[in-house]
Amino acid sequence: MVDLTHNFDVLVVGGGNAAICAAITAREAGASVLLLEHAPKPMRGGNSRHTRNMRVMHDKPLSVLTNSYPEEEYFQDLLRVTAGNTDEKLARLTIRQSTETFEWVEERGVLFQPSLSGTLGLSATNAFFLGGGKALLNALYNTAARKGVEVLYDTEVRDLIVEDGFFTGAKIVSRGFPATVKAKSVVAASGGFQANIPWMKEYWGPGAENFIIRGTPYAQGRILKSLLAQGAARIGDPTQCHAIALDARAPQFDGGIATRLDCVPFCVVLNNNGERFYDEGEDMWPKRYAIWGRLIAQQPDQIAYGFLDAKAEKAFMPSVFPAIKANSIAELAGHFGLDAAKVENTIREYNATVRPGTFNGQKLDDCRTEGLTPPKSHWAQTIDTPPFIGYPLRPGITFTYLGVKVDENARVLMDDGKPSANMFAAGEVMAGNVLGKGYLAGIGMTIGSVFGRIAGKEAARYARN
Amino acid sequence: MRATENTAEARRTIEICNACRYCETYCAVFPAMTLQRAFTDEDLGYFANLCHNCKGCYQACQYAPPHEFGVNLPQTFAELRNETYEEYAWPNGSGRLFERNGTIVSLAAAAAIAFVLIAIMALRSPGILYAPQTGPGAFYRIVPWGVMTAFAGAAFIYAIVAMAIGAMRFWKDTQSDLSGPITLKALARALHDAATLRYLGNDGKGCNDLDDQYSQTRRRLHHLMAYGFLLCFAATSVATVYDHFLNWPAPYPVLSWPVMLGTFGGVGLTVGTIGLIWVKIVTDPAPVSRKVAGGEYALLTLLLLAAVTGLVLLAARETAAMGILLAVHLGIILALFLALPYSKFVHSVYRSAALLKAAIERERNKPLGE
Numbered sequence: 001m002v003d004l005t006h007n008f009d010v011l012v013v014g015g016g017n018a019a020i021c022a023a024i025t026a027r028e029a030g031a032s033v034l035l036l037e038h039a040p041k042p043m044r045g046g047n048s049r050h051t052r053n054m055r056v057m058h059d060k061p062l063s064v065l066t067n068s069y070p071e072e073e074y075f076q077d078l079l080r081v082t083a084g085n086t087d088e089k090l091a092r093l094t095i096r097q098s099t100e101t102f103e104w105v106e107e108r109g110v111l112f113q114p115s116l117s118g119t120l121g122l123s124a125t126n127a128f129f130l131g132g133g134k135a136l137l138n139a140l141y142n143t144a145a146r147k148g149v150e151v152l153y154d155t156e157v158r159d160l161i162v163e164d165g166f167f168t169g170a171k172i173v174s175r176g177f178p179a180t181v182k183a184k185s186v187v188a189a190s191g192g193f194q195a196n197i198p199w200m201k202e203y204w205g206p207g208a209e210n211f212i213i214r215g216t217p218y219a220q221g222r223i224l225k226s227l228l229a230q231g232a233a234r235i236g237d238p239t240q241c242h243a244i245a246l247d248a249r250a251p252q253f254d255g256g257i258a259t260r261l262d263c264v265p266f267c268v269v270l271n272n273n274g275e276r277f278y279d280e281g282e283d284m285w286p287k288r289y290a291i292w293g294r295l296i297a298q299q300p301d302q303i304a305y306g307f308l309d310a311k312a313e314k315a316f317m318p319s320v321f322p323a324i325k326a327n328s329i330a331e332l333a334g335h336f337g338l339d340a341a342k343v344e345n346t347i348r349e350y351n352a353t354v355r356p357g358t359f360n361g362q363k364l365d366d367c368r369t370e371g372l373t374p375p376k377s378h379w380a381q382t383i384d385t386p387p388f389i390g391y392p393l394r395p396g397i398t399f400t401y402l403g404v405k406v407d408e409n410a411r412v413l414m415d416d417g418k419p420s421a422n423m424f425a426a427g428e429v430m431a432g433n434v435l436g437k438g439y440l441a442g443i444g445m446t447i448g449s450v451f452g453r454i455a456g457k458e459a460a461r462y463a464r465n
Numbered sequence: 466m467r468a469t470e471n472t473a474e475a476r477r478t479i480e481i482c483n484a485c486r487y488c489e490t491y492c493a494v495f496p497a498m499t500l501q502r503a504f505t506d507e508d509l510g511y512f513a514n515l516c517h518n519c520k521g522c523y524q525a526c527q528y529a530p531p532h533e534f535g536v537n538l539p540q541t542f543a544e545l546r547n548e549t550y551e552e553y554a555w556p557n558g559s560g561r562l563f564e565r566n567g568t569i570v571s572l573a574a575a576a577a578i579a580f581v582l583i584a585i586m587a588l589r590s591p592g593i594l595y596a597p598q599t600g601p602g603a604f605y606r607i608v609p610w611g612v613m614t615a616f617a618g619a620a621f622i623y624a625i626v627a628m629a630i631g632a633m634r635f636w637k638d639t640q641s642d643l644s645g646p647i648t649l650k651a652l653a654r655a656l657h658d659a660a661t662l663r664y665l666g667n668d669g670k671g672c673n674d675l676d677d678q679y680s681q682t683r684r685r686l687h688h689l690m691a692y693g694f695l696l697c698f699a700a701t702s703v704a705t706v707y708d709h710f711l712n713w714p715a716p717y718p719v720l721s722w723p724v725m726l727g728t729f730g731g732v733g734l735t736v737g738t739i740g741l742i743w744v745k746i747v748t749d750p751a752p753v754s755r756k757v758a759g760g761e762y763a764l765l766t767l768l769l770l771a772a773v774t775g776l777v778l779l780a781a782r783e784t785a786a787m788g789i790l791l792a793v794h795l796g797i798i799l800a801l802f803l804a805l806p807y808s809k810f811v812h813s814v815y816r817s818a819a820l821l822k823a824a825i826e827r828e829r830n831k832p833l834g835e
Binding site: 042113314 | 527
């Protein structure tokens with residue numbers, strides 16, 4: 001039994017990768033550590049349970065990582081995806097420490113594997129967790145338990161008690177029972193707010209009801225809101241989130257990787273009015289999938305429908321839900337409740353503009369439309385061979401960008417620009433400092449591990465002094 | 466393969482796995498899965514037999530219960546595997562013995578022991594069971610050599626024939642491609658993977674045999690059991706050669722090949738089976754199928770009894786208890802051989818065949834999506 005009347009050295013709020021890395025580091029530095037995870041044990045780990053790799057700088061082949069991935073190349077990749085929306089000092093710190101951090105997690109029981117099929121391009125940059133993020137969490141939680149970190153599941157931190165930027169305790173509800181815990185320092189590793197639909201509606205309007213949250217339902221942003229309300233400086237655009245195209249049949253939360261749909265480049269994508277709205281074949285899918293969440297979110301009722309025919313059926317990997325098939329366009333449109341005549345007309349117009357070409361799903365091919373608005377620049381084939389195939393699409397939200405500002409010691413910066421003495425942040429709640437826009441595969445876990453370790457070390461140092 | 470609730474559940478699950486693929490390097494099932502985008506019942510039966518029940522994929526699964534996708538591949542495959550044993554068993558209809566397998570194997574063991582005891586009493590004199598027998602040919606004064614060899618040999622040959630027919634049915638049904646040559650390399654790879662339990666080992670990292678931590682416990686215990694079994698079999702074979710061809714009847718001295726092989730094998734079998742029963746009792750129950758547990762316990766117990774009665778017989782072979790001990794030991798061996806093709810033992814046959822199919826496919830194909 002955890003003694004909640006004990007005055008812990010370090011309180012860790014959250015249960016994902018950043019939280020558990022912070023807890024282990026603080027414990028290894030000699031601090032007494034209490035970690036509070038909102039989820040029950042089988043669902044522990046926040047969004048980390050859906051991840052699969054971390055991006056690691058290395059100057060020569062390292063464990064499962066091939067070739068090299070030097071600091072400058074890593075930083076340029078980050079600059080490109082964020083369009084400069086990054087704090088260079090913190091970004092370079094993350095990148096430089098990623099090598100040592102990778103070895104640190106490996107030493108603490110996390111197993112890695114060579115990159116997966118379909119992701120071979122990442123073998124030089126990303127180290128894949130054997131079995132994925134949940135297996136990583138299992139290993140780290142086991143290490144934490146062995147070292148004596150106290151963990152409480154089913155325990156939500158409702159509010160941080162802060163006086164003039166100084167943390168004194170937290171109001172919690174543990175398995176239904178309210179309590180107050182005291183600690184000398186706190187690490188906020190409590191994630192973003194993407195699962196808080198009312199909060200999302202503040203920026204997206206009622207349409208946010210139709211968003212599918214790819215990760216944990218526990219990312220409610222309570223601690224983020226508490227910190228911001230108590231004078232922590234904010235970073236990141238609150239209206240922005242990482243959103244991709246998802247199968248509309250996905251569960252509202254926690255659908256993870258298996259509900260993504262890779263069909264868009266080979267489809268004609270229509271909105272509720274039976275109209276096209278964007279160039280489906282603009283670029284290779286890995287470079288475009290992250291804009292489609294936003295595109296669909298801007299359509300009426302936040303829904304879209306991908307149409308293709310038998311020719312393109314095998315051009316992409318199947319999703320977890322079966323394709324919807326019909327013998328005519330009208331029948332398929334009817335299945336989705338669309339105006340059949342309108343859809344037939346849109347497809348007819350599209351078919352008439354498709355130029356002859358040689359289809360190749362693996363590269364930017366020469367199959368395109370001519371004289372169509374918006375155009376389809378690649379992989380445009382006529383849709384005329386039954387069975388006709390359709391997928392319903394919704395915006396799938398991965399994470400939000402809003403966070404608290406931190407310094408290089410993971411200390412939360414207050415509105416006056418001064419760091420809090422005993423409040424630290426790690427993971428998605430501060431990732432916006434490094435990743436202010438866009439996404440770079442595997443960097444979320446790297447930020448979480450690197451800043452989790454820094455926050456754990458500094459929080460323990462403060463508490464032990 | 467019949468379409469059943471288990472094939473439907475396996476298909477639903479494996480389609481989720483094929484859209485996720487995080488487990489791709491755990492074992493041979495996932496690389497085999499990535500070669501396809503749609504799965505027949507036969508494919509699923511093949512995957513189920515390729516699965517070593519290491520539970521790595523369950524412990525790592527973001528979709529495991531209480532997630533609404535409810536993915537529990539080790540449990541689903543364990544139940545489907547049992548159905549494939551039913552499906553391919555020879556002669557036709559004997560597959561029903563895999564339902565309530567624990568009860569059936571236990572009853573078979575009891576019946577065989579009783580049969581041997583009653584036969585000795587009826588055919589020899591009851592007193593012979595209680596009198597000490599020593600010197601060359603001591604065992605055969607209880608059960609004549611010819612009778613012992615005839616029964617054991619017939620039961621053993623029956624088991625081999627039945628399991629070989631089962632393996633052929635599995636091979637044919639899963640549309641394993643025999644048209645191309647099976648290379649020596651594929652054969653060696655399959656043999657190596659089976660003999661080392663590669664997929665319970667994960668390149669030396671072990672499997673999730675007890676909980677969500679990796680350990681080599683189950684793999685090592687299985688090695689003790691399997692190689693113990695083979696040593697015991699070798700002991701019997703050497704003894705047969707000594708007796709039949711060298712005219713040197715049992716019992717043999719302690720420092721002879723049959724006794725040494727039998728002792729080491731018996732100890733391995735004893736420790737291995739007790740250990741594996743312990744693993745079954747203490748392991749995380751979530752990914753385990755309770756439906757097939759009875760048959761698993763029954764075979765482990767039968768193997769354990771075979772080893773223990775053999776060791777006790779060795780220790781007490783010069784006392785008056787030898788007669789009864791020999792009768793019980795032979796009864797258990799008879800039961801074991803008769804039960805082999807209708808027990809969990811058949812997993813070794815189908816697993817090896819599945820590993821061979823995987824090795825062949827690996828040589829010929831590349832995963833989709835690359």
